[in-house]
Amino acid sequence: MGGAERTVLVTGGMTRIGKAIADALRAAGWRVITSSHRADSGADIVADLAEPLGAAKLYSECLRMLGGNPPDALVNNAALFVGDDATLEAVNLDSPRKLTTLMAGRETGRGAVVNILDCRVLGGVEPRGAYERTKRGLLADTKKYAALFADTIRVNAVAPGPVLAPEGVSEKAGEMPLGRPLPEDVARAVVFLLEANATTGCIIPVDGGQSLL
Secondary structure (H helix, E strand, O other), X not given: OOOOOOEEEEEOOOOHHHHHHHHHHHHOOOEEEEEEOOOOOOOOEEOOOOOOOHHHHHHHHHHHHOOOOOOOEEEEOOOOOOOOHHHXXXXXXXXXXXXXXXXXXXXXXXXXXXXXXXXXXXXXXXXXXXXXXXXXXXXXHHHHHHHHOOOOEEEEEEEEOOOOOOOOOOOOXXXXXXOOOOHHHHHHHHHHHHHOOOOOOOEEEEOOOHHHO
């Protein structure tokens, strides 16, 4: 993918798991373009994915930075954990859908997309609240888009367990047979999926075995 210098857009790539992913990709030789909704974050692109045109503006700016060429890869990491249902759906589900569809419109080369899920949506338990519903939707999209857009992109996902508690959110982590995973564990799984050229429609849990219980 992408010749000598591979490029990847990481949404929400300045904090928490997103930062670990961006750091790991740089270490693996990728050129990383990060996005954030905060102007003071230091991200390469500032874009509010809660806005109706936020995803389109982000992708357009990424194209501009790359001289009109699409990125080789996309990591849909940006997410909200709390807020009203419409905003959570816009950021957690609608924006990844739009960005993935834009990636699928590429004219050269096969790109790669990795969605960041949540291990809580891997079982058969009904989702609790808007956050889990959006992540369950993103899980379904991973499989659907992997098949639909196989000619131009590979689509996979990583489902972290309780790696880092989001700001303002407090809940019990639950039992993990292998212990609590680290952000770097999630990042390594993302790097693998972006570089696994024969893999699509795959979901990797990085949850210390929690999804088995």
